[in-house]
Amino acid sequence: LIGPTHNYAGLAAGNLASAHNKGAVAAPRAAALQGLQKMKFLADLGIPQAVVPPQPRPRFDVLRDLGFAGSDIEVIAVAHKNAPHLLAQCYSASSMWTANAGTFSPSLDTQDGKAHFTPSNLVSGFHRSLEAMQTHKVFAQILADEKYFTVHAPLPAQSEYADEGAANFIRLAPQHGTTGLEVMVYGKDDAANANALPQRFPARQTKAACDALFRRHGVKHHLTLQQNPAAIDAGVFHNDVVSVGNQHVLFAHEHAFLNQADAFAALQKNTGDWLQIIEVKDADVPLSMAVKSYLFNSQLITRPDGQVALIAPTESQEENQVADYLARLTSSAHSPIKEVHYLNVRESMRNGGGPACLRLRLLLSAEQRAALSGRVWLDDSLYKDLCAWVNFYYRESLAPDDLADPELAKENTSAMIALEKIMNLSLL
Ligand code: SUG
Numbered sequence: 179l180i181g182p183t184h185n186y187a188g189l190a191a192g193n194l195a196s197a198h199n200k201g202a203v204a205a206p207r208a209a210a211l212q213g214l215q216k217m218k219f220l221a222d223l224g225i226p227q228a229v230v231p232p233q234p235r236p237r238f239d240v241l242r243d244l245g246f247a248g249s250d251i252e253v254i255a256v257a258h259k260n261a262p263h264l265l266a267q268c269y270s271a272s273s274m275w276t277a278n279a280g281t282f283s284p285s286l287d288t289q290d291g292k293a294h295f296t297p298s299n300l301v302s303g304f305h306r307s308l309e310a311m312q313t314h315k316v317f318a319q320i321l322a323d324e325k326y327f328t329v330h331a332p333l334p335a336q337s338e339y340a341d342e343g344a345a346n347f348i349r350l351a352p353q354h355g356t357t358g359l360e361v362m363v364y365g366k367d368d369a370a371n372a373n374a375l376p377q378r379f380p381a382r383q384t385k386a387a388c389d390a391l392f393r394r395h396g397v398k399h400h401l402t403l404q405q406n407p408a409a410i411d412a413g414v415f416h417n418d419v420v421s422v423g424n425q426h427v428l429f430a431h432e433h434a435f436l437n438q439a440d441a442f443a444a445l446q447k448n449t450g451d452w453l454q455i456i457e458v459k460d461a462d463v464p465l466s467m468a469v470k471s472y473l474f475n476s477q478l479i480t481r482p483d484g485q486v487a488l489i490a491p492t493e494s495q496e497e498n499q500v501a502d503y504l505a506r507l508t509s510s511a512h513s514p515i516k517e518v519h520y521l522n523v524r525e526s527m528r529n530g531g532g533p534a535c536l537r538l539r540l541l542l543s544a545e546q547r548a549a550l551s552g553r554v555w556l557d558d559s560l561y562k563d564l565c566a567w568v569n570f571y572y573r574e575s576l577a578p579d580d581l582a583d584p585e586l587a588k589e590n591t592s593a594m595i596a597l598e599k600i601m602n603l604s605l606l
Contacts, residue, residue, distance in 0.1 A: 180536075182572045203576065211524065267304050272306050278416070280343045285326065376410035470497065
């Protein structure tokens with residue numbers, strides 16, 4: 179659920195949309211409603227949606243740790259005057275991108291038969307690193323039932339273990355109900371591949387982090403692949419901007435992985451005949467257009483009737499080359515992807531977050547689903563309550579200088595107190 183301080187601060191290194199829209203006026207209310215409508219659309223398609231609440235902002239504790247003193251009003255005024263970038267970091271609503279909240283290994287995949295969750299440390303960007311502890315606090319509540327779930331602490335908050343979670347995670351299995359191969363995609367491996375590093379933008383996920391996640395989750399079948407450094411330099415700051423996998427289908431750009439033929443061979447070797455890889459050639463959709471349209475940041479879903487569908491951003495529909503490609507793909511007899519739905523998540527997109535960034539996939543049994551705590555499952559009544567909450571508490575627009583308005587901080591606290599009641603979760 180996109181938070182009330184959604185704004186365009188240009189905070190994210192290597193994220194072209196965030197850099198491009200820096201300083202633009204954001205529309206937090208529209209942003210949150212777009213996110214809710216997407217959830218509702220998926221719930222109506224038969225994909226149950228559990229809502230992750232936004233995080234309290236601004237982070238007065240961080241501002242005070244970094245030397246700003248006095249009342250809340252004084253802290254905001256001085257920070258805005260002397261360190262506006264830091265104030266924006268402490269106000270960021272970046273926890274909306276739950277694909278980065280953490281990594282979830284379903285119980286089918288793990289040695290102890292429990293589902294494991296590790297919140298991401300997100301150390302590659304200061305504003306994002308501020309999410310980790312609250313993500314832990316919220317998921318420890320939602321996944322509190324120890325019969326089914328183990329919630330770990332984030333990995334060590336150090337660059338060797340830089341972790342951005344499920345944005346770099348793909349689970350492949352012949353059926354959702356069978357043990358899968360968990361794949362993690364890293365941007366750098368401090369122990370090897372010294373030459374294969376991006377030159378322009380940072381690699382955010384390390385191999386050491388991927389290995390540690392598989393180890394602590396006790397994942398039975400796993401594989402790590404290196405992302406193509408050229409893709410990172412073209413603005414692909416997470417794997418989910420060049421590839422998306424679901425069940426027996428991997429949908430990937432030609433330049434997604436380093437040494438792609440070897441990467442595909444490793445995937446085939448570790449899976450089976452059932453794996454279907456759709457490789458989109460650069461001639462069909464150039465990498466720069468994949469980044470601009472966010473084609474691969476689509477959600478790839480299996481509907482309850484078994485049909486595989488793609489939930490793509492409207493930006494993909496607006497690029498003729500991409501829309502034409504998808505029309506050809508879905509009409510091809512060989513394609514497992516039979517339908518595309520275009521959804522508007524434009525406010526999030528302008529910060530580099532498409533449909534897939536706004537979701538974290540938890541593969542759960544019916545029993546596990548019933549064991550989640552809090553009022554999180556999106557039914558008509560929660561949808562109605564959350565829309566009303568957004569309409570009441572969110573501003574229509576938010577410009578960079580609005581972060582200096584002390585009323586914004588107060589509005590956020592009131593909104594969070596109200597949300598705690600709606601969702602039966604402790605947030606503050
Ligand atoms: O980390 N943008 C996020 C977008 C994350 C998208 N997530 C996935 N690909 N899964 C990021 O780059 C921009 C915030 C700002 O500039 O105000 C930001 O943090």
